[in-house]
Amino acid sequence: MKETPTQLSLVKRVEVRFSEVDSIRAVWHGNYVKYLEDAREEWGRKYGLGYMTIFENGYYAPVYQLSMQYLQMATVNDVLLVNIVYCKTIGGKIKFQYEIRRESDDAPVLKAESLQLFTTREGEFSPCAPDFYVKWQQEHNI
Amino acid sequence: MKETPTQLSLVKRVEVRFSEVDSIRAVWHGNYVKYLEDAREEWGRKYGLGYMTIFENGYYAPVYQLSMQYLQMATVNDVLLVNIVYCKTIGGKIKFQYEIRRESDDAPVLKAESLQLFTTREGEFSPCAPDFYVKWQQEHNI
Amino acid sequence: MKETPTQLSLVKRVEVRFSEVDSIRAVWHGNYVKYLEDAREEWGRKYGLGYMTIFENGYYAPVYQLSMQYLQMATVNDVLLVNIVYCKTIGGKIKFQYEIRRESDDAPVLKAESLQLFTTREGEFSPCAPDFYVKWQQEHNI
Amino acid sequence: MKETPTQLSLVKRVEVRFSEVDSIRAVWHGNYVKYLEDAREEWGRKYGLGYMTIFENGYYAPVYQLSMQYLQMATVNDVLLVNIVYCKTIGGKIKFQYEIRRESDDAPVLKAESLQLFTTREGEFSPCAPDFYVKWQQEHNI
Numbered sequence: 001m002k003e004t005p006t007q008l009s010l011v012k013r014v015e016v017r018f019s020e021v022d023s024i025r026a027v028w029h030g031n032y033v034k035y036l037e038d039a040r041e042e043w044g045r046k047y048g049l050g051y052m053t054i055f056e057n058g059y060y061a062p063v064y065q066l067s068m069q070y071l072q073m074a075t076v077n078d079v080l081l082v083n084i085v086y087c088k089t090i091g092g093k094i095k096f097q098y099e100i101r102r103e104s105d106d107a108p109v110l111k112a113e114s115l116q117l118f119t120t121r122e123g124e125f126s127p128c129a130p131d132f133y134v135k136w137q138q139e140h141n142i
Numbered sequence: 143m144k145e146t147p148t149q150l151s152l153v154k155r156v157e158v159r160f161s162e163v164d165s166i167r168a169v170w171h172g173n174y175v176k177y178l179e180d181a182r183e184e185w186g187r188k189y190g191l192g193y194m195t196i197f198e199n200g201y202y203a204p205v206y207q208l209s210m211q212y213l214q215m216a217t218v219n220d221v222l223l224v225n226i227v228y229c230k231t232i233g234g235k236i237k238f239q240y241e242i243r244r245e246s247d248d249a250p251v252l253k254a255e256s257l258q259l260f261t262t263r264e265g266e267f268s269p270c271a272p273d274f275y276v277k278w279q280q281e282h283n284i
Numbered sequence: 285m286k287e288t289p290t291q292l293s294l295v296k297r298v299e300v301r302f303s304e305v306d307s308i309r310a311v312w313h314g315n316y317v318k319y320l321e322d323a324r325e326e327w328g329r330k331y332g333l334g335y336m337t338i339f340e341n342g343y344y345a346p347v348y349q350l351s352m353q354y355l356q357m358a359t360v361n362d363v364l365l366v367n368i369v370y371c372k373t374i375g376g377k378i379k380f381q382y383e384i385r386r387e388s389d390d391a392p393v394l395k396a397e398s399l400q401l402f403t404t405r406e407g408e409f410s411p412c413a414p415d416f417y418v419k420w421q422q423e424h425n426i
Numbered sequence: 427m428k429e430t431p432t433q434l435s436l437v438k439r440v441e442v443r444f445s446e447v448d449s450i451r452a453v454w455h456g457n458y459v460k461y462l463e464d465a466r467e468e469w470g471r472k473y474g475l476g477y478m479t480i481f482e483n484g485y486y487a488p489v490y491q492l493s494m495q496y497l498q499m500a501t502v503n504d505v506l507l508v509n510i511v512y513c514k515t516i517g518g519k520i521k522f523q524y525e526i527r528r529e530s531d532d533a534p535v536l537k538a539e540s541l542q543l544f545t546t547r548e549g550e551f552s553p554c555a556p557d558f559y560v561k562w563q564q565e566h567n568i
Contacts, residue, residue, distance in 0.1 A: 018325055019318050023451045029205045033172030034303050041302055063171045067209035160467055161314055161460050167307045176445050183444055313489045314459030347455045351493035
């Protein structure tokens with residue numbers, strides 16, 4: 001099996017902003033990309049694989065694929081809980097699964113997956129896992 | 143086969159804004175959701191299936207699924223050409239495929255798909271295709 | 285004197301998002317409008333003059349004037365403290381003063397002022413203070 | 427008089443996006459900051475004082491003050507015409523005045539002013555006008 005969820009997860013709390021809802025008072029669907037990134041950044045800080053760590057090792061990890069499934073609308077003042085889980089994959093990839101629920105009634109709001117690849121700072125895709133990432137995986141028994 | 147691209151397509155021209163690039167001077171990946179919607183809105187105006195038409199018939203058509211594949215980074219002042227194609231599906235769905243290319247060098251930037259479902263104004267999912275949508279499909283030989 | 289700061293204030297904590305910084309790693313200057321609104325919404329909930337309260341009384345309170353002075357750049361992962369103060373004015377206006385500081389070093393980041401006017405739901409400006417607002421002011425000794 | 431409008435102006439055409447209107451179908455007030463910047467970027471390309479020119483001369487020109495006055499609401503699919511005028515000032519400042527009108531009925535939508543100062547790439551404010559800016563002013567008879 002290529003992708004296996006791991007124990008490396010967390011829940012990020014996000015408050016929906018007034019400016020994030022659209023003309024039918026639902027969170028505009030593009031704003032969820034921000035909420036997912038909020039969770040990813042928090043995850044990176046917690047597990048030592050954040051944006052800055054990657055950068056300082058000479059790489060970027062741009063999002064290569066992103067898919068979202070919208071289950072229920074959220075609205076102004078809703079508090080959303082973004083559950084993010086790191087998934088084990090083969091090679092130089094960073095894969096996450098996400099589930100967003102509304103805090104007040106635990107309603108499922110969104111499911112998503114993202115896949116990041118490594119590039120050098122010049123923008124060249126890195127076919128293999130960078131050394132620092134292999135080491136990070138070993139330290140976390142992945 | 144469930145989904146077939148049709149001739150109902152167009153190309154929407156989008157200029158990348160300064161505020162849309164991130165700290166590595168690439169368009170922030172969430173901003174593509176706006177570019178796709180720009181194309182969808184223009185398509186709706188051209189083919190008579192826009193946001194307002196749907197609303198006036200008593201429905202919303204929220205995005206239910208969205209997936210994006212990022213092929214190349216775009217940056218400030220790039221002009222992007224968003225090609226949107228309506229796909230034939232079964233039942234009450236609106237399905238689009240997208241391809242974004244950079245105008246200057248025709249480089250492929252992004253591929254995407256979106257799926258919209260119909261809901262009543264009260265937010266209930268509509269299991270069948272609404273009458274006005276069936277009629278619209280017939281008028282366009284779909 | 286036309287405008288006097290009152291005791292009706294609060295401090296809203298905001299985390300800067302990755303997607304909110306621009307290509308020189310500074311918070312893009314337009315994003316501060318969101319942070320100010322975050323504070324205003326929180327203030328509205330605390331003091332009973334929020335978006336929904338105004339709406340339920342038959343009015344909107346759109347921003348009529350907004351001015352911002354940028355003192356220092358903030359960047360990714362900075363935590364900002366937005367201090368918002370309600371100011372006493374004449375007539376049907378809602379006036380706020382804001383000061384944003386960085387949590388880590390208390391550096392001043394932004395100063396701002398906003399002025400909102402009342403409109404009916406049809407969009408007509410209301411020349412006088414609506415009754416519910418006069419009552420709200422009395423209850424808060426303004 | 428310290429500030430004088432010049433002939434260095436242009437009109438930038440902006441289409442309002444669906445994602446830019448809020449829950450009362452009006453353009454969310456923070457989005458005008460983007461429209462103003464759109465005009466400023468276009469102006470910079472036309473008159474040779476764009477973001478990249480400033481950067482290549484070793485400087486940034488961050489916005490130091492921004493004030494906006496909202497005259498009328500705009501909504502989805504409105505086309506806005508942003509008139510931007512460069513104003514003559516003393517010292518190392520870049521000052522613009524803006525007026526936004528709706529294309530369809532010429533209604534005034536917004537008035538604004540921005541002031542930018544020069545900083546070095548290290549973020550230090552430059553008290554004097556940089557040489558390249560003095561030269562640019564001379565070439566344009568300012």
